Amino acid sequence: xxxxxxxxxxxxxxxxxxxxxxxxxxxxxxxxxxxxxxxxxxxxxxxxxxxxxxxxxxxxxxxxxxxxxxxxxxxxxxxxxxxxxxxxxxxxxxxxxxxxxxxxxxxxxxxxxxxxxxxxxxxxxxxxxxxxxxxxxxxxxxxxxxxxxxxxxxxxxxxxxxxxxxxxxxxxxxxxxxxxxxxxxxxxxxxxxxxxxxxxxxxxxxxxxxxxxxxxxxxxxxxxxxxxxxxxxxxxxxxxxxxxxxxxxxxxxxxxxxxxxxxxxxx
Amino acid sequence: xxxxxxxxxxxxxxxxxxxxxxxxxxxxxxxxxxxxxxxxxxxxxxxxxxxxxxxxxxxxxxxxxxxxxxxxxxxxxxxxxxxxxxxxxxxxxxxxxxxxxxxxxxxxxxxxxxxxxxxxxxxxxxxxxxxxxxxxxxxxxxxxxxxxxxxxxxxxxxxxxxxxxxxxxxxxxxxxxxxxxxxxxxxxxxxxxxxxxxxxxxxxxxxxxxxxxxxxxxxxxxxxxxxxxxxxxxxxxxxxxxxxxxxxxxxxxxxxxxxxxxxxxxx
Numbered sequence: 001x002x003x004x005x006x007x008x009x010x011x012x013x014x015x016x017x018x019x020x021x022x023x024x025x026x027x028x029x030x031x032x033x034x035x036x037x038x039x040x041x042x043x044x045x046x047x048x049x050x051x052x053x054x055x056x057x058x059x060x061x062x063x064x065x066x067x068x069x070x071x072x073x074x075x076x077x078x079x080x081x082x083x084x085x086x087x088x089x090x091x092x093x094x095x096x097x098x099x100x101x102x103x104x105x106x107x108x109x110x111x112x113x114x115x116x117x118x119x120x121x122x123x124x125x126x127x128x129x130x131x132x133x134x135x136x137x138x139x140x141x142x143x144x145x146x147x148x149x150x151x152x153x154x155x156x157x158x159x160x161x162x163x164x165x166x167x168x169x170x171x172x173x174x175x176x177x178x179x180x181x182x183x184x185x186x187x188x189x190x191x192x193x194x195x196x197x198x199x200x201x202x203x204x205x206x207x208x209x210x211x212x213x214x215x216x217x218x219x220x221x222x223x224x225x226x227x228x229x230x231x232x233x234x235x236x237x238x239x240x241x242x243x244x245x246x247x248x249x250x251x252x253x254x255x256x257x258x259x260x261x262x263x264x265x266x267x
Numbered sequence: 268x269x270x271x272x273x274x275x276x277x278x279x280x281x282x283x284x285x286x287x288x289x290x291x292x293x294x295x296x297x298x299x300x301x302x303x304x305x306x307x308x309x310x311x312x313x314x315x316x317x318x319x320x321x322x323x324x325x326x327x328x329x330x331x332x333x334x335x336x337x338x339x340x341x342x343x344x345x346x347x348x349x350x351x352x353x354x355x356x357x358x359x360x361x362x363x364x365x366x367x368x369x370x371x372x373x374x375x376x377x378x379x380x381x382x383x384x385x386x387x388x389x390x391x392x393x394x395x396x397x398x399x400x401x402x403x404x405x406x407x408x409x410x411x412x413x414x415x416x417x418x419x420x421x422x423x424x425x426x427x428x429x430x431x432x433x434x435x436x437x438x439x440x441x442x443x444x445x446x447x448x449x450x451x452x453x454x455x456x457x458x459x460x461x462x463x464x465x466x467x468x469x470x471x472x473x474x475x476x477x478x479x480x481x482x483x484x485x486x487x488x489x490x491x492x493x494x495x496x497x498x499x500x501x502x503x504x505x506x507x508x509x510x511x512x513x514x515x516x517x518x519x520x521x522x523x524x525x526x527x528x529x530x531x532x533x534x
Contacts, residue, residue, distance in 0.1 A: 074351045078350050079348070079349060079350070080346060081346070081350060082341065082346060083341065083348060083350050083355045084341045084345075119351075176533050180533045187521055189524035189528065190319055194528075197531075197533065200533070254454055258460055260461075265447070266464065267443070
């Protein structure tokens, strides 16, 4: 038994066909933690070479319902990376200034520079998710965005940014448990807002919006990964494996040194 | 035997009075690595609370001669922090746009927001170091900057940014060895530039400029730490201890939850 992480571009993605509680038998919670540590070490080394090479970048886009584990993934999986070459950008409600530009303006300026790994905690996809579900712009406007997003992501990949998009897939029941845990744990309560319950009431509309975003923006140049996320250890392991594999395939190299350095003795 | 890390504000700082190879007997290379790991774990926890609290920030300013270990400190000491709430800004030669503003403009925009830890790899101090040594602006201009820097740092601390300034102190002989090692190690050669040798020739002028910057900008609100850095393990340990202590003293707390959450059951 295995469950695919990616879907062929063009094929309709139906989330009910993906089990959010899926985990394969290769690891358990304990061995997954070891593997994540090992991956972090490897990624730190690959990240160092990426930084030295100074030619390409990686952009990890994390999306998912509230409590699906975007922050947890970053905390657990990315902690081993050198913060000097790794930037995280949480995209919240746009500011007044940001709203005075097109929806990709604030995204574009946070794209990682050469040599770096950038992480988007939420992203331009919110502009076809919450914006659609809450009718924050007219339908014809959000409908035009899927194509604009594909073109934008093409621009980035042509500029040597490797885009890794992960949808953290949880069940409605799992979200219920996690929200309740936030309410019940004094150290987690600050994370809870009554607005979370209002969003939860729109679960089905979010599923529909996600299915469209995942289907319409699942391109050859920037495919989506559907990450089973009901079990935190498996979600972290999967994100970690995807990122390690991506960086290994990029195989960054130390750049050539300046000419004429042979035989120099520092005085 | 011990060597102070800080100097009383107002007192002239003479670097020859500080041994760059100093290390106390509390740790050795091996036990220091364990302690740094332990500190990183503690700082990750404190950083999480700082982020949750969302009221104050920490700014670590790293300065030092070429090869003194600014990058190495970040890589070794900061790796355990959550990249979501930790940003590193390496300040290189200013861009044309940056030069069209006052020298603090590009610095100000990178000051960490509430809840975050910011790290400056080089900083506004370059504007009284390389700028002075290389005469990039007239003397009356760089001379006015010490006071402007003190006022700027006052602004930040009044805005609840705790500033930690570390000067990584190495000897001229240690720099010679490190530059030679870069030349001799194929995996490090890309870091070497012939320009490094030109800078090294100006060692004494840099010492003079550093002594002025350290003395004139050693304030109550933002004191300098002089970190013995000839031994990398002791430098990393010292930086790690300073940062841990700073965050412990700040003692960030989880914020109060929204009102009216008692008894809510998520459906």
